[in-house]
Amino acid sequence: MLWLKAAVINRPFGLDNLSVIEVPDVHISDDEVKIRVAYAGINPVDYFIISGLRSINPVPHIPGTEFGGYVEEVGSKVKGLSKNDRVIVYPRVFDGVCDLCLSGKEHLCRNGGLIGGITNGGFAEYAVVKYQNAMKIPNNLNWESAVSIPVAALTAFHALMEANIKPGETVLVVGASGNTGQFAVQLAKKMGAKVIAISSKPWVKNIGADEVVSLNQAINALQRVNNGRLADVVVDSIGSKTVERSIKLLDTGGRFVTFGALTGITAKMTISEVYLKEIKIIGATGGTRKEMLRLIDMASRNEIKPVIWRTFNLDNIKTAISSLFSRERNGRILVKIAG
Ligand SMILES: [Zn+2]
Structure with a gap:
């Protein structure tokens, strides 16, 4: 069996119960893509999820709501994506069929929730998402900027x-x-x-x-x-x-x-x-895929970019997350995984 490295949170939750361990490799369904995670962003929402203050599924759980990487594998029904495409992940689970999804508000989906919250997320070497959540980014857009789009x-x-x-x-x-x-x-x-x-x-x-x-x-x-x-x-x-x-x-x-x-x-x-x-x-909460597309466009033209304070590796993710509330913090905290 193949194994991958991931940050895993278990009951009774809280940062003390987060550890970086080897977990069994993830398998994809027909409509899913497997992503080799390049970078992830750390946001307050991750802290709330890790603290058990948001819906969490499954448990033990891999958090990480904001991330991007390289397409590693695509399911048989996946359209428009192929191996090694660079993608960032729209961070909301949505069914695409409820009244809110049909009116273009998939962030408010009646059967939705946060990726990294109600599904495993991106604080891992590999992550699996529905292909509708993987959005391609142009080659000239660097990971540091790209990975600040989905949440921040x-x-x-x-x-x-x-x-x-x-x-x-x-x-x-x-x-x-x-x-x-x-x-x-x-x-x-x-x-x-x-x-x-x-x-x-x-x-x-x-x-x-x-x-x-x-x-x-x-x-x-x-x-x-x-x-x-x-x-x-x-x-x-x-x-x-x-x-x-x-x-x-x-x-x-x-x-x-x-x-x-x-x-x-x-x-x-x-x-x-x-x-x-x-x-x-x-x-307001989150945003739509249409808005995320516009941001990819703006970021690739250098019209917006993040101010980054520190970048950690996956092994040091606990420090990365606790630094979120540091008084010295001077910009974003990122985690470089495959880079
Ligand atoms: Zn919906």
Whole structure:
């Protein structure tokens, strides 16, 4: 029997129960592809899955929601893919037949979930996905950029699309140096917005932010940039710690968009502030394959790219994941597997 190396989490979950071990090789069905994983990205969602805070199947489980690699083997019913194609993986399981899938919202599939959550994921030498999830990337797109598309860039892009950003608007991004935040800054800028980044990292200016300030300085920065007005859109995935203050930074008619809650899932809101200013609250999660295709196109033209802090190998994945919450973190954390 063939064996492959993988990061495996077992009950009672938590990072202490994640280990890199040899597991039996994976076999594919007619409609699946086997991928030799080149790179994976580490995201907060992986931490939540490993901690047992999201649906997990199977157990023991291989996490890893964001990854890409080389097609190793294709099932008999697979179309459009062949051995050695470079692909990144659309990170949502979807059935393709429910009302939401049929309306182009496969990220909300009624029978769906996260790859690496309700299926084994990509923190392994090989991974298996449905062929509809494997999206080819051009040869000129490097792995570091490509592997930041499926979760980090896609989540930010979808959120900005849901918020319907218009040229000239002022967008405030809370947590602008984070995985999604750094793409929210780049993409909002590309959509023609003025961008105020809330971050302690000066490099956020280099990826397109008009101003990089602390949350306390946000009102002044907004008024400076937006002719005395507050933000048209606030993007906040930080959660409990920031939401109450973020909503106060919106101008009349502003939109608040959230796709995560890193610091906690509940927050206080002053209801009168929301209705008296006709604030709109928008939730977003993941993104569509169509949006992911557009991001592949943008990344291959160098219009967006990740700021990477550290790259680990699979043997050091525990350190990679625990570094996610390090104060020194200065950009994305990647895992190089086959590279
Ligand atoms: Zn569906």
